[in-house]
Amino acid sequence: MKDFLSRYKVLPNKATIFTLLSLLIIGGYSAFAQEEAGPTAADAMFTVNNTWMLVASFLVFIMHLGFATVESGLTRAKNTTNILFKNVSVVSIGLLTYALVGFNLMYPGDFSIGQYFGFAGFGIASPEGAAGLIDYADGNYTYWTDFIFQAMFAATAATIVSGAVAERIKLSSFLVFTTIFVAIVYTIAGSWKWGGGWLDQMGFYDFAGSTLVHSVGGWGALIGAIILGPRLGKYTSSGLKPIPGHSLPLATIGMFMLWLGWYGFNGGSVLSADPGPVSLVFVTTTLAAAAGVIGAMIVSWIVFKKPDLSMILNGALAGLVGITAGADVMTPLTSVIIGLIAGVIVVFSVIIIDKYIRVDDPVGAISVHLVCGIWGTLAVGIFSTNPDHNFITQLIGVVAYGVFTVICALILFLLIKVIMGLRVSEEEEMAGLDLGEHGMEAYPDFQQISESGGSTMNYPASEG
Amino acid sequence: MKDFLSRYKVLPNKATIFTLLSLLIIGGYSAFAQEEAGPTAADAMFTVNNTWMLVASFLVFIMHLGFATVESGLTRAKNTTNILFKNVSVVSIGLLTYALVGFNLMYPGDFSIGQYFGFAGFGIASPEGAAGLIDYADGNYTYWTDFIFQAMFAATAATIVSGAVAERIKLSSFLVFTTIFVAIVYTIAGSWKWGGGWLDQMGFYDFAGSTLVHSVGGWGALIGAIILGPRLGKYTSSGLKPIPGHSLPLATIGMFMLWLGWYGFNGGSVLSADPGPVSLVFVTTTLAAAAGVIGAMIVSWIVFKKPDLSMILNGALAGLVGITAGADVMTPLTSVIIGLIAGVIVVFSVIIIDKYIRVDDPVGAISVHLVCGIWGTLAVGIFSTNPDHNFITQLIGVVAYGVFTVICALILFLLIKVIMGLRVSEEEEMAGLDLGEHGMEAYPDFQQISESGGSTMNYPASEG
Amino acid sequence: MKDFLSRYKVLPNKATIFTLLSLLIIGGYSAFAQEEAGPTAADAMFTVNNTWMLVASFLVFIMHLGFATVESGLTRAKNTTNILFKNVSVVSIGLLTYALVGFNLMYPGDFSIGQYFGFAGFGIASPEGAAGLIDYADGNYTYWTDFIFQAMFAATAATIVSGAVAERIKLSSFLVFTTIFVAIVYTIAGSWKWGGGWLDQMGFYDFAGSTLVHSVGGWGALIGAIILGPRLGKYTSSGLKPIPGHSLPLATIGMFMLWLGWYGFNGGSVLSADPGPVSLVFVTTTLAAAAGVIGAMIVSWIVFKKPDLSMILNGALAGLVGITAGADVMTPLTSVIIGLIAGVIVVFSVIIIDKYIRVDDPVGAISVHLVCGIWGTLAVGIFSTNPDHNFITQLIGVVAYGVFTVICALILFLLIKVIMGLRVSEEEEMAGLDLGEHGMEAYPDFQQISESGGSTMNYPASEG
Numbered sequence A, B, C: 001m002k003d004f005l006s007r008y009k010v011l012p013n014k015a016t017i018f019t020l021l022s023l024l025i026i027g028g029y030s031a032f033a034q035e036e037a038g039p040t041a042a043d044a045m046f047t048v049n050n051t052w053m054l055v056a057s058f059l060v061f062i063m064h065l066g067f068a069t070v071e072s073g074l075t076r077a078k079n080t081t082n083i084l085f086k087n088v089s090v091v092s093i094g095l096l097t098y099a100l101v102g103f104n105l106m107y108p109g110d111f112s113i114g115q116y117f118g119f120a121g122f123g124i125a126s127p128e129g130a131a132g133l134i135d136y137a138d139g140n141y142t143y144w145t146d147f148i149f150q151a152m153f154a155a156t157a158a159t160i161v162s163g164a165v166a167e168r169i170k171l172s173s174f175l176v177f178t179t180i181f182v183a184i185v186y187t188i189a190g191s192w193k194w195g196g197g198w199l200d201q202m203g204f205y206d207f208a209g210s211t212l213v214h215s216v217g218g219w220g221a222l223i224g225a226i227i228l229g230p231r232l233g234k235y236t237s238s239g240l241k242p243i244p245g246h247s248l249p250l251a252t253i254g255m256f257m258l259w260l261g262w263y264g265f266n267g268g269s270v271l272s273a274d275p276g277p278v279s280l281v282f283v284t285t286t287l288a289a290a291a292g293v294i295g296a297m298i299v300s301w302i303v304f305k306k307p308d309l310s311m312i313l314n315g316a317l318a319g320l321v322g323i324t325a326g327a328d329v330m331t332p333l334t335s336v337i338i339g340l341i342a343g344v345i346v347v348f349s350v351i352i353i354d355k356y357i358r359v360d361d362p363v364g365a366i367s368v369h370l371v372c373g374i375w376g377t378l379a380v381g382i383f384s385t386n387p388d389h390n391f392i393t394q395l396i397g398v399v400a401y402g403v404f405t406v407i408c409a410l411i412l413f414l415l416i417k418v419i420m421g422l423r424v425s426e427e428e429e430m431a432g433l434d435l436g437e438h439g440m441e442a443y444p445d446f447q448q449i450s451e452s453g454g455s456t457m458n459y460p461a462s463e464g
Helices: A002-007 A014-027 A030-036 A041-073 A077-106 A127-134 A143-164 A171-191 A198-202 A210-228 A248-270 A275-304 A309-324 A332-356 A365-383 A391-420 A426-431 A433-438 A444-451 B002-007 B014-027 B030-036 B041-073 B077-106 B127-134 B143-164 B171-191 B198-202 B210-228 B248-270 B275-304 B309-324 B332-356 B365-383 B391-420 B426-431 B433-438 B444-449 C002-007 C014-027 C030-036 C041-073 C077-106 C127-134 C143-164 C171-191 C198-202 C210-228 C248-270 C275-304 C309-324 C332-356 C365-383 C391-420 C426-431 C433-438
Strands: none
Touching: A041 A077, A041 A143, A041 A248, A041 B041, A041 C041, A041 C248, A041 C275, A077 A143, A077 A171, A077 A433, A077 B444, A077 C248, A077 C275, A077 C309, A077 C332, A127 A143, A127 C275, A143 A171, A143 A210, A143 A248, A143 A365, A143 C275, A171 A210, A171 A391, A171 A433, A198 A391, A210 A309, A210 A365, A210 A391, A248 A275, A248 A309, A248 B041, A248 B077, A275 A309, A275 A332, A275 B041, A275 B077, A275 B127, A275 B143, A309 A332, A309 A365, A309 B077, A332 A365, A332 B077, A365 A391, A426 A433, A444 C077, B041 B077, B041 B143, B041 B248, B041 C041, B077 B143, B077 B171, B077 B433, B127 B143, B143 B171, B143 B210, B143 B248, B143 B365, B171 B210, B171 B391, B171 B433, B198 B391, B210 B309, B210 B365, B210 B391, B248 B275, B248 B309, B248 C041, B248 C077, B275 B309, B275 B332, B275 C041, B275 C077, B275 C127, B275 C143, B309 B332, B309 B365, B309 C077, B332 B365, B332 C077, B365 B391, B426 B433, C041 C077, C041 C143, C041 C248, C077 C143, C077 C171, C077 C433, C127 C143, C143 C171, C143 C210, C143 C248, C143 C365, C171 C210, C171 C391, C171 C433, C198 C391, C210 C309, C210 C365, C210 C391, C248 C275, C248 C309, C275 C309, C275 C332, C309 C332, C309 C365, C332 C365, C365 C391, C426 C433
């Protein structure tokens, strides 16, 4: 019986042993009976928790469809194949590298260099030690569940960069960057908090990753967009030219998929199906997203005179990024406040970055993930119901992640630029990366039609 | 221990206390042991139930993507941005107003005006009283879970109206209507049955909302479409002109998302994860949707000579709306009959409303939600396996909801028409609401191309 | 109490009875107490298992959206309505025939003709015997859950054929084929393994259907594509002409939806929420899909010089089909190997079938489902952690399913060809099946524009 119980980490304590002994003495068969009588309550609870974590994992997975469609919807038709290709391949690379090294960098168990770096070895476990893999995480879920949930997370960090560097980065260079970024930069940074490293010990709080996932991805996006420079024709002598995305339905599908996936992203970060916190997280996540829409709607209506769809889509995402750091320590009311402010921030941030800082970010990834990621992390220091959280520690975490990620991304992007080049040729950029990088168009039936007059497509369709 | 147990509403009854006493006497440590030995079966059951209700909540959430894509797919490209904007903002408004007043209007606890009206106060709870919020609903789920599931429902009622008034209603007017409709009309009406009001006490049955959600939304849709009048060019001296939707893939994605979401809409309405009823509801919901497709396919094939895709999409939705009132009290066979008849009804209803009554409903919302909502509610009186359900009571419920909603919607729409106007200008309607209301096109890369010849787009693209 | 326990198939064994007796003697009220004290651990476990199986069912449902969008995305705009129509109607037909005869052919209980054929009668059960329907499947889930999960599976087998025969098959002929194929061929074949028939008794292993679902569908696809012949203009005297799909975003949405759904397809095939196997299956399924993308990316990059998006989409699906037969008996490492090889296979298979065998398969269904289905089934014989699995038995299973399905599909397709014709007219194929079969275009706003110059659209839009 000990074997069975310990498999689920419910080792009998002294009191239980007394009980069992007394039952044994009284009934003679009691202990045996309990062993044979089917599942225990602890087994059932373990199974619910594990099932919820797997549901959360597939929800985070579907965020990748969200990223793919938001990004392709908000960019031009001539680059759509390239953007879809990047998103599909980055997810796959992220999952595989996380299995190879990422998981063991992020959760090293012991740190070998201060509380800054540790590595538990290559590869995830084989099922030989199946019992050991199930006996895991305080009886909440198995080793494999832990891996798959974290792997889905890791893959999102890489995708965030993709949007900001869209429509001009070389495919091969992007894939090299992203492989190293998700395998090493994201995971080492992550270990500082979620792996039990120095920021965790300092009391820094980031529930589901406003900083660890979103601002880390956002810093990478910022550096990439700066080093690459703007898209051709974006900033001219006659001023800034807006380059509208080619399909708002695609972008809207993406926003809904990301919002949906966020129920797993935040809801799964409870790390169990505990009814109180998971349901609170559902409420705060929902209200922050809705408030983000309203915030962006009001501001865009005032500033642009007309309400802007792409802004309210980004407003929802801004609210979601904003609530992520503290989704479990907010009241419904403070989650509305955080989301509303995030929705306001994202509109001004898009305008400022585009018009005044003149960094060309086709989908607003820097505003959504970096700026609102920072806002959400600091908001924990302001609004948290947990008195241990404070603004200064939150700020230290934000700055630490910023400095580390900026340095890593700078080195990576510059190395890649020198070694293999970072940007496609002017001709390729004009014709579209779909033809240059892939030799195929995303909408051949419609793009052929435009041959004569369309400014965005230049080549006849030719496929693989 | 009492604290812990009572938190989950499993207060020890007399028998349990006897047992515990006897165990205490015998083993000396037994009671303590039980307290320390980890989760109880009741805890595990509470957690499963709550987890299922949260899964159901995110499924209902994804219905909003379904509404957005069905509606935009079945209307013209020049109004797509507007339709997507409406759907995203309506969901957000619906969720926030439900948090502010809706939840407490729909579930007032006590009614202050007969069994017709009650209000439990502004705002949902803060987590200060966290234990109290978890101790809820007979041990099936937490207060927050209840709120989020019901809030997702509420937001769907508002979206139903959107389809019928599409392509001609002013954005601001629609948002005002929808805010009041979802915050007050839907919720007060809902309280009559789900809040324990007069129709509930009379024995009226509406499992998941064929009437409370769908026909309430459908009545609003009907009144809106009548007051607005048809789209320009729809009914001319030379007869009725069909205005085909611009993207059947988008509409098909929407239908699948709605069908998917319905597993949460109906499955969650069991209000627990109880295996028997939830799995029965999955079967009846599925078979009714499938039968709705077949019904609409056969009729449209006979009537139009060729099978119509938009009709079978509406057939699936018709079957789903039809089964919603009685999904838990039908056999698999009666669910097929209900769905089949709904699929037949929806085709004839679309034709009759369009050709003979001459109400212009771009997406068939009135036929799907109102007509099939009524059919489903009455079907409970015919086919229910529960002998307490009867046709007359069902009819009374249908009429009561009809009268109340029609009066409220009439007042609302007419007030808005007088105060702020309801319909966009002819010029704006011709050019498309995307340019008039938002200044942006949904497909700039493709719509630019059409500048010269396309009849649907008139302006060059210009974005925020 | 016995009633309650037996309802959940946890009949008290001898030891339990002893315990209960001793408790009765000691405490006097103990047995009564236990009866009244709320749910047992077995109840909770039953509820978790059942809930997970229902989640898996809705995940498999969403695969139908995946099939619909992959298939329509990879074919031409002029056939999109037809393809969407086929997918929606086939799902509905599949679900209804499965309720009528399929379920009882696939799980006959007793076989009446050797271990080859059995039939448990028409129709699924009514809720009269509700207790009996809940008392089912070793306490893991209800009868209705079993039905709905298997029905969702069945509907996928029919959809696989659809892709290979796209853009030229008559709608009515396809619907007749598919009805018989899913109702009878798939289900009888399935009974040989999952119904406990001769292949099951021989030790053949197919966890979630690499062979039973995917290669059965794939053989049907192959025979259909051969008998129909290639699309007009595909193979000309001047060589083979690639016919690119009309929307890669649609195809990408489809791939993500299929990948998502596969978590239910494979994860639900554990037939319980048992944490160890379900989480292992999530890991192997994920890594195989990711490795399939990488395999197809590398090969397509080398062979075509440029990386091909449609190939990596098929690579993901190839990896998923490949892991399906052994998702629960692989290590993470072997799942990567299986997926990688599947990704390599699918690219070469597409080229060989298209260029050398000259069978025209518009979406690559034969390569993905048949070829990789065979690969996955044989891979169990090579890599399985279960020593009982062996290559020869796996090969026998593959051949048996091949022979049976090929014969059935041949007879069916040839009979239909003789009786009602199989292929649309040349004129209809040129103009597109959307106009010929349905009288409606998928994208009227954009297709109207092309009237003058577009080669793919010839008719003005005219709807229902």
